[in-house]
Amino acid sequence: MVNMYMNTPFSFQEIEDCSNGKKYLVTVKILMSIGWIDDVLLYLDVGERTYEIPLGHVGNDSEYASFSNDLFLENRYLYSYYFSFKSNDHKYFITKNGVKSSVEYYEKFKESVGFSVPDWAKGAIMYHIFVDRFYRGSKKPLPKMDRRDIHESWDEDVVLGDNPKVKHYGNEEVWNVDFFGGDIEGIIQKLDYIQSLGVTVLYLSPIFESPSTHRYDTIDYEKIDPYLGSWRDFKRFTKEAHKRGMKIVLDLVFNHTSDESKYFDRYGKNKDQFFFDQGSYNNPYSKYYPFYRYVYKDGQEKNTYWWDFETMPELDSSGEFWKKYHCGEKGTIDRVYSYGVDAVRLDVPEDIADIGLQWINEAVKRNSKEPFIIGEVWENPMRKGRTLISADRMHTVMNYHFIDAVDCYFKYRDPYKLSYTIKDINAEYADDTIHSLMNFTSTHDVSRKITLFGIREFDPNQQFSSLPVELQRKIYDGLHFLGYMDDDIMSLFNGYSEITYFSFQKLMDYLLKHDVSSEMISYLKGIFRYSPFDPNGSFTKDIYDDVKKDFDFVQNYILTAKEYEKALEKYKAYLLFLYSWPGMVSIYYGDEAGMQGLDNLTNRRPYPWNNPDRELITYFQKLGNYRNSNPIIKETMPQILELDSDFMLFEYNTHDQKMLIGLNNSDSSIDISIPSIYNQGEEVFSLNQSKKKILTPYGGIVIKK
Numbered sequence: 001m002v003n004m005y006m007n008t009p010f011s012f013q014e015i016e017d018c019s020n021g022k023k024y025l026v027t028v029k030i031l032m033s034i035g036w037i038d039d040v041l042l043y044l045d046v047g048e049r050t051y052e053i054p055l056g057h058v059g060n061d062s063e064y065a066s067f068s069n070d071l072f073l074e075n076r077y078l079y080s081y082y083f084s085f086k087s088n089d090h091k092y093f094i095t096k097n098g099v100k101s102s103v104e105y106y107e108k109f110k111e112s113v114g115f116s117v118p119d120w121a122k123g124a125i126m127y128h129i130f131v132d133r134f135y136r137g138s139k140k141p142l143p144k145m146d147r148r149d150i151h152e153s154w155d156e157d158v159v160l161g162d163n164p165k166v167k168h169y170g171n172e173e174v175w176n177v178d179f180f181g182g183d184i185e186g187i188i189q190k191l192d193y194i195q196s197l198g199v200t201v202l203y204l205s206p207i208f209e210s211p212s213t214h215r216y217d218t219i220d221y222e223k224i225d226p227y228l229g230s231w232r233d234f235k236r237f238t239k240e241a242h243k244r245g246m247k248i249v250l251d252l253v254f255n256h257t258s259d260e261s262k263y264f265d266r267y268g269k270n271k272d273q274f275f276f277d278q279g280s281y282n283n284p285y286s287k288y289y290p291f292y293r294y295v296y297k298d299g300q301e302k303n304t305y306w307w308d309f310e311t312m313p314e315l316d317s318s319g320e321f322w323k324k325y326h327c328g329e330k331g332t333i334d335r336v337y338s339y340g341v342d343a344v345r346l347d348v349p350e351d352i353a354d355i356g357l358q359w360i361n362e363a364v365k366r367n368s369k370e371p372f373i374i375g376e377v378w379e380n381p382m383r384k385g386r387t388l389i390s391a392d393r394m395h396t397v398m399n400y401h402f403i404d405a406v407d408c409y410f411k412y413r414d415p416y417k418l419s420y421t422i423k424d425i426n427a428e429y430a431d432d433t434i435h436s437l438m439n440f441t442s443t444h445d446v447s448r449k450i451t452l453f454g455i456r457e458f459d460p461n462q463q464f465s466s467l468p469v470e471l472q473r474k475i476y477d478g479l480h481f482l483g484y485m486d487d488d489i490m491s492l493f494n495g496y497s498e499i500t501y502f503s504f505q506k507l508m509d510y511l512l513k514h515d516v517s518s519e520m521i522s523y524l525k526g527i528f529r530y531s532p533f534d535p536n537g538s539f540t541k542d543i544y545d546d547v548k549k550d551f552d553f554v555q556n557y558i559l560t561a562k563e564y565e566k567a568l569e570k571y572k573a574y575l576l577f578l579y580s581w582p583g584m585v586s587i588y589y590g591d592e593a594g595m596q597g598l599d600n601l602t603n604r605r606p607y608p609w610n611n612p613d614r615e616l617i618t619y620f621q622k623l624g625n626y627r628n629s630n631p632i633i634k635e636t637m638p639q640i641l642e643l644d645s646d647f648m649l650f651e652y653n654t655h656d657q658k659m660l661i662g663l664n665n666s667d668s669s670i671d672i673s674i675p676s677i678y679n680q681g682e683e684v685f686s687l688n689q690s691k692k693k694i695l696t697p698y699g700g701i702v703i704k705k
Contacts (some may be wrong), residue, residue, distance in 0.1 A: 008094045009064075010083065013303040021074035022113050027084050028055060028094065030065035035088045040067040045108065055083075075114030077390040078430050079566055080107045081453040089283060106423040110430065115391040117432035117555050118248055118370035121343070123634025124436075125624055126201040126586040127194050129187060131228060132213045133606045134589050137185030147211055149178045153246055154606050156180075162553040169267060172311075176212040178608050184229040184237050195244050197592060197617075198624020202241055202582065203249040203345060203628060205444065207234065210258060212371070213604070214349060214444065217253075217258035217312055221325075221332045224420065238340025247342040249374065252333075254326055255351040256305075256312040263288040264313050281313075290321040306351065317356030327363040337367035349375040349394060354386060357393040374438055378539065382428040389433055399437040399583060400539055407540040410574045411453055411533070413645040413665060420641065435634060439578055440586040446541040447533075448588075448597040449574065454567035456529040459493035460656055463527045464493065471516065475524075478510040494668070495562070501544050504530035532557070532598065543599050557598040564594070569698040572619060573663055576687050576700045577648075579623045580661045582637060592620040626685045626702070632659055647695060658705040659684075664695035676702070681705040 016023035030037050042053040055067035073079060080102050083094035092099050095107035095482040105495045142150050149165045159178040166174050187202075192200070206215035210221040224231050236530045238248050259266040265279020280289040281303070293316040294301045316322055333344070344364060349357060364371045375381070377397040381388045388394055404649065405421035408414040425434060441448045464472065479489050482503055491497040499507070508521050531544035547553055559567060578585055590605070594613030597603035627633060632652045638661075642649040646666045652659040660678050664670050671694055681703040688699035695701065 008083075008099055010094070015070070018072075019255060021072060021076075024071045024073065025068060026053075026055065026071050026559055026655060027066060027068040028067050030085055030087075031063060032060065032065050037065050037085055037087050039084070039086040039091075041084045041261045042071070043082050043084065043455075044071075045276045046076070073111070073113045073613055075391060077112060077115050077387075079111045079113070080105075080108040080427070080519055081111065087282070087393060106427040108427065110427075110610060112430040112432065115430055115432065117395050117436045118372050119341075120200065120370070121330070121372050121396075121583065122432070122435035122585060123627070124201045124247075124584045125627060125630070126249070126438065126584050127197065127199040128203045128205075128440065128443065128586050128588045130182075130214075130589060130604055131184075131187070132180055132182045132215075133604050134182040135186030135190050135607060135609065136183055137187070137189045138179040138181075138183050138229065142179065142181045145226070147174065147177055151178060151180050151415050154180055155610065157555065158601055158605055160555055160601055163505070170469070176214055176601065179213055179227060181227055182606070183227065183407065184224075184233040188233075188237050188240050191246075194623075195246070197587065197620050198628050199587070200245060200628075201247045201249060203586065204251060206251045206253055207345075208253075211260050212258075214251050217256070218253055219258050219260075219261045222335070235339045242340065248340060249343045249345050249372075250336055250341045250346060251345045252336075254315065254317060254322075254332075254356070255346040255348045256314045257309045259313055263291050268633070288321075290319055293317075293324065306348070314351070317351075318353035322356065323359050327359040331363065333360065333363040337364075340607050342368065342370075343372035343374065345374040345376065345398075345560075346394065347376055348387060350377060350384065354393075357388070361392050370438070371395070374436075380424060380428070389429070396433045396436040396438065396584075398443065402437065403440060404539040406574065406577065407449075408535065410570050410577075410665060411540065412535040414535070414663060415643045415645050415648075419640075419643055434637070435582050435584075437523060437583040439581065439583040440588060441575070441578070441591040441601065442588040443586075444588070445600065446603065447543075447599050448603050449591060449594055450564070450567050450571055451557065451559065451595055451596045451598050452540060453570040453574070454535060454596075455495060456498045456531050456563060457560075458492045458499055458528055458530075460529055460560060461527055471520070472475045472702050474511055474514050474516060475507070478507045478514075481510055482506055495566070498529075498531040498533075500534050501530050501532045501547050502534065504528070514545075541599065548599065554598050557602070558596055564596075568594075568616070569667075572687060573665065573698045573700055575619070575623060576661075576685070576702075577663055579627045580633060580650075580702065581639075582633065585627065587620065592617050622685075630659065630684065630704070632657055647672065649674075651675075660703045660705075661700070662695055663700040664690070664698055667697045669699075670695045678703045678705055 011027050014022050015025050026042055029041065040055040042055055044051045044053060053069060053071065055069045058066050058068050085092055090102065095102040095103045096109060097107050147166045149159065149163050150283055162173040162175060163177050166177050168174055207224050207228055208215065208221050209219045209225045210217050211219060215225060224234060241248055257263055262270055263279060264281050266281045268282055270278055276285065276287045278286050280286040280292055293304045293314040295304055304314045306314050320456045324331060361373065362371055373394045375388060375394040375397045377388060378400040380401055381397050389396065402421055402425060405418040409418040476489065483610065488497065492499060512521060532547045533540060534542065590607045593608055594616050595605060595608060597605055632654065636652050636654055638650045638652050640650045647662065647664050649662045649669050649672065660674060674692060683692065683701060684704045685702035688696040688700035688702040690696045692701060692703060
């Protein structure tokens with residue numbers, strides 16, 4: 001590796017590959033024209049400690065004085081480093097941003113030893129399939145099964161909350177049991193369509209037998225769910241996908257099972273089994289008893305449950321039974337790889353013990369020459385107080401905290417969150433991890449992106465002007481009371497901004513306190529609209545508990561045609577950013593077709609095969625071709641040139657190629673100044689007819705030189 005920063009070239013030259021690390025010759029060259037040079041140091045960050053390593057003078061040429069030293073680095077996910085030297089009684093630091101008098105954490109260089117990610121994962125385009133809701137290929141009717149509600153039509157809406165159609169035990173609530181019957185055969189039949197999007201990686205939600213549609217509550221790890229097909233079908237699917245050059249990522253849930261599983265069996269459905277084969281809930285002598293996690297409470301050993309949901313008892317991921325069953329020879333991981341899986345995604349890995357993550361890693365390596373493990377982590381995984389990403393654990397994560405910052409930028413025009421999030425990621429993650437981070441359009445756990453970007457008109461029916469003048473004045477004063485300025489109120493009534501649920505309720509409370517009748521309040525709630533999204537909320541996904549309880553509101557939170565078109569403007573700009581940024585772009589099924597859905601569970605509606613947004617699909621296909629035709633995105637890191645609330649400009653720069661990306665995040669055209677080298681460059685992508693020096697509203701341009 002050779003770098004040039006402000007005429008201070010340096011290199012880490014590998015001179016020996018050892019079993020537990022590598023030996024390097026570290027060399028830095030400093031211009032002699034700046035004066036006498038001495039005290040040249042390499043600063044090496046290893047965890048919380050920083051080591052100062054002197055570099056000795058080894059010679060001069062016509063321009064530079066060279067300094068070097070041998071350095072052994074043991075295998076480690078990430079080292080950070082920088083250099084310093086003294087000249088004319090002043091100390092200088094060599095950083096990513098040049099020679100400076102100080103160094104910030106995000107300006108340090110990085111090196112990984114013994115850690116890598118498969119090339120196929122870097123910069124890939126992934127398609128995320130929530131299997132029950134994607135496509136039903138089988139013509140056979142779904143068999144009736146206990147506590148499962150089968151939809152009669154693919155065009156029906158999902159069931160929210162407790163499902164009264166299924167059997168209940170006591171006072172329990174039974175959610176997520178309405179099945180549409182999407183199956184493995186359906187995915188096979190749609191592989192050509194998926195491939196047309198430029199997809200090279202398929203990520204499937206869990207497929208093991210489970211009582212729910214999401215299947216994150218396993219009944220039997222040895223069986224594929226009967227509604228999906230058979231293991232033979234699954235093997236045929238992986239074979240067909242591999243023919244098209246696609247890799248398969250399978251979702252594994254190793255932290256908890258269903259309380260109806262054969263291992264736990266709360267309701268005694270397997271009580272006729274041999275004594276030791278019965279579930280552990282009613283039989284402490286069950287062979288599955290050590291599978292689960294327990295705490296001592298009130299003098300008794302009691303099960304623990306994931307987030308206290310008693311339908312999901314937690315497994316003991318540090319136990320020998322768990323290790324053998326999931327990670328041992330012929331265990332769960334061996335089994336799924338034997339059917340053609342290429343990589344795994346781990347559900348809630350933070351709830352899996354450190355040793356458990358290492359056992360999973362060992363099992364994956366045993367089955368693959370190109371091991372790859374993605375983890376579901378919602379915050380910065382490098383700041384969790386434990387090691388989650390490393391050569392012996394996971395390789396990358398679902399990039400929630402980054403996507404949250406991107407969402408806040410495009411929805412709320414917040415450049416600050418995005419700026420510091422990018423700095424944190426670039427400083428704290430290995431480059432291989434950055435190039436394989438799962439940067440998603442949406443997921444099954446967050447609202448559909450088109451829904452998030454849809455600005456809801458406060459007065460969609462334009463009835464404000466017909467209200468009594470005194471009431472209009474009170475509404476105006478109420479908005480002022482909430483902190484809205486005149487321009488904000490004008491924007492609100494013109495449909496350019498939205499009012500949140502919390503502010504809306506505050507406005508209604510204000511009106512009640514100012515002698516507006518409860519009947520009129522009810523009427524106003526019918527003609528005014530609000531958004532559940534909160535610009536200060538985490539992951540721009542959270543909706544207030546009161547709104548979550550209002551299933552009718554969640555179910556009917558559908559954008560008007562006008563709102564949808566406004567959402568598309570932001571969405572397309574967001575997508576161009578995502579497809580131009582390092583990482584693995586992940587398309588949540590149906591996001592390419594304009595599917596809407598507020599929070600869980602309407603974000604899991606069936607794919608609208610009868611009425612997709614075909615123009616949007618074409619845009620996704622165009623983006624896929626653009627990304628796959630420009631490997632510079634997959635191989636290098638960009639530099640942000642400008643980033644404010646209105647637009648961003650960033651650049652990829654290698655010795656033989658340069659690429660510039662500009663994006664407008666406003667509803668007005670913006671004149672931009674691009675580096676002169678791009679004046680004669682090739683326009684490889686244009687959004688909304690943007691040009692080299694002018695970005696149209698929510699437009700974008702990609703120029704290659």
